[in-house]
Amino acid sequence: MNYHMPLYRPPSEAKSAIIQVTLGCSHNKCSFCSMYKEKTFTVKSKEEIVNHIDSIAQHQKNASRVFLADGNVLALATNKLLFILQQVRSKFPSLERISCYAGPKDLINKTCEELLQLKAAGLDMLYLGVESGNDAVLAQVEKGVNSSEMVKAGQKAKEAGFLLSTMVISGLGGQNRFYQHAIDSANIISQIDPHYFSVLTLMVEEGTTLQKQVKEGKFKLLTPSQVLEEMVLIITNLNLNKTIFRANHASNYFFLAGVLDEDKDKLLNQLNQIKKSNEFRSENWRGL
Ligand code: SF4
Structure with a gap:
């Protein structure tokens, strides 16, 4: 279907039609x-995008969800995004939701009016990789924004009416910033109060700066038990209204699901049971 590989989408978009309007990530x-x-x-040309939408619509014309790929489609000029949304809505008659990844800078760079226009044109849901709430961790991983900017980005998305899904990466502070990463991440997510919150677990990918830092001993990974302790700290320190919480990504050492804050005690009990049994998903299965 004429995709430029590799192609990524959030796990919750597994059944969505994927329209690839950009290649890569601007950051x-x-x-x-x-x-x-x-x-x-x-950024693909309008003509390429229209042809691509037509070709995907031929194969998945009954799709109720569309995910716009690649990395941070919200970086596109608002006029172009409005054109794309109009095209998508006209080609998928059963459409219920359009979503995409949003970088924090993309949200900050758009005016509130632009975000409202995009929401009104049918962009329903944004996925924001928060990664950490700790400024030192955000700087170390070169996320490109600090925690205040991340909160501003998340709150702006919510104020414009988007469904907002946020992700934090457990273990991203390494051994050195284990505690601060957990506490500050819980704090930032509480301030944003997103509709969805997922915790993924750090994996060392081939060819990354992180892999080099690990090899050189500059970054020390958490053990599965420490990842569990970090999750306890995160959940304990969250203060949310009715956020759907998931830790069910392929990278996780254990799976959790609930609604926060109402399921806080249940989730902490589950973590306590996992701690007692010391049963974690094998390193060999992570990522699969
Ligand atoms: S994690 Fe960073 S580099 Fe990777 S897609 Fe997101 S913003 Fe881009």
Whole structure:
């Protein structure tokens, strides 16, 4: 279907039709990320996008969800995004939701009016990689924003009416910033109060800056037990209204699901049971 590989989408978009309107990520600097290392950020022309939408619609015309790929489609000029949304809505008659990844800078760079326009044109949901709430960790991994900017980005998305899904990476502070990463991440997510919150677990990808840092002994990974302790700290310190929480990504050492804060005690009990049994998903199965 004429995709430029590799192609990524959030796990919750597994059944969505994927429309690839950009290639790569405009930031492409995060030390842990290998997703788009082989791609130079490129925005497809209107003609290419229309042809691509037509070709995907032929195969998945009954799709109720569309995910716009690649990395951070929200970086596109608002007029072009409005054109794309109109095209998508006209070609998928059963459409219920359009979503994409959003970088924090993309949200900050758009005015509130632009975000409202995009929401009104049918962009329903944004996925924001928060990664950490700790400024030192965000700087170390070269996320490109600090924690205040991340909160501003998340709150702006919510204020414009988007469904907001946020991700934090457990273990991203390494042994040195284990505690601060957990506490500050819980704090930042509480301030954003997203509709969805997922915790992934750090994996060392081939060819990344992180892999080099690990090899040189500059970054020390957490053990599975420490990842569990970090999760206890995160969940304990969250203060949310009705956020759907998931830690069910292929990278996780254990799986959790609930609604926060109402399931806080249940989740902490589950973590306690896992701690007692000392049963974690094998390193060999992570990522699969
Ligand atoms: S983590 Fe996201 S923002 Fe960072 S380089 Fe990867 S795709 Fe880009």
